[in-house]
Amino acid sequence: MNILDIESIVKTFGKGSGLITALDGVSLSIEKGSFTTIIGRSGSGKSTLLNIAGGLTAPDKGRVLLDGMDLYRLKDDALSxxxxxxxxxxxxAFNLIPEFTVLENICLPSYLDQSKPDLKFIDEILELIEMLDKKDKYPYELSGGEQQRTALARALSTKPDLLLADEPTGNLDIKSGEQxxxxxxxxxxIFNQTTLLVTHNLEIARQSKRVITLQDGKLVSDSIGEMI
Ligand SMILES: Nc1ncnc2c1ncn2[C@@H]1O[C@H](COP(=O)(O)OP(=O)(O)O)[C@@H](O)[C@H]1O
Ligand SMILES: [Mg+2]
Structure with a gap:
């Protein structure tokens, strides 16, 4: 069963002689519970694709279905x-709020949704990413890897059906990136978390089950292998 269907997406930026075609007819489907990596040179359209998949940027043409729901036909507040x-x-970029502790940052999506954060589940995540003892710390007290793990815990805190990660190790040293x-x-x-990950790192791509390559806004390869 597909959680995400991306259909014939076209996205341009600018106009006239400055027109850039960031995505030029990209289609792909993501199966529930799968792990997929997107690779491609800088400027190939990876972030644009992830933002469109995540409901953050409307495409010029094409559709995005999340669990069969046509994202960009929803009203703004329904989409949010x-x-x-x-x-x-x-x-x-971790996008943590400096005035908030680790735990407060993680609970933010729930607060924004006026729902109660599942503190037991959040503790479970923090424990497994070895951040439980850091939950009352502020972002400036954390290493880059710890900040990124906090951002990951925040993304997972609402038990999302789909995790999208855009070069989450891009700004980190090797050890933090591995963590x-x-x-x-x-x-x-553990959670069978459907994951769609953009990376520059071919080693990471090599370990993932499905690797999609973008080039100049087009999907040029889609290969399925074994997860290492
Ligand atoms: N907000 C924007 N305004 C103008 N051009 C953009 C914008 N976002 C992306 N682009 C352009 O679209 C192309 C694809 O960018 P991007 O999706 O960020 O690629 P990648 O993540 O693979 O490096 C690039 O040429 C980039 O300069
Ligand atoms: Mg990018």
Whole structure:
């Protein structure tokens, strides 16, 4: 069963002689419970695709179906609500709020949705990503890897059906990057968390089951192998 169907997406930026075609007719489907990596050179359209998949940027043409629901036909507030409920997003920049503790940052999506955070579940996540003892710390007291793991816990805190991660290890040293990837793999295994991950790192791509390559806004390869 597909959780996500991306159909014939076209997205341009700018106009006239400055027109950039970031995505040029991209279609792909993501099966529930799968782990997929998107690779491609800088500027190939990876982030644009992830943002469109996550309900953050409307495409010029094409449709995005999340659990069969046509995202960009929803009204803005319905889309925001659905997005917060079903999608967790991790960016390269951690986007943590400096005045909030780790736990407060993680609970933010629930607060925004006026729902109660599941503190027991959040503790479980924090424990498995080895952040339980850091929950009352502020972002400035954390290493880069710890900040990114906090952002990951925040994305997972609402038990999203789909986790989208855009180069989550991009700004990290090797060890921190490994910790973040271990946490992502762990959630994939434990929660069967459907994961769609953009990376520059071919080693990470090599370990994932399905690898999609973008080039100049087009999907040029889609290969399925074994998860290492
Ligand atoms: N908000 C934007 N405004 C103008 N151009 C953009 C914007 N976002 C992306 N682009 C352009 O679209 C192309 C694809 O960008 P992006 O999706 O960020 O690629 P990637 O993530 O693979 O590096 C690039 O040429 C980029 O400059
Ligand atoms: Mg990018």
């Amino acid at each position: 609500k659905l997005r917060r409920k079903k999608i967790g997003i991790v960016f390269q 973040v990837m271990d946490a992502i793999y762990y959630c994939y295994r």
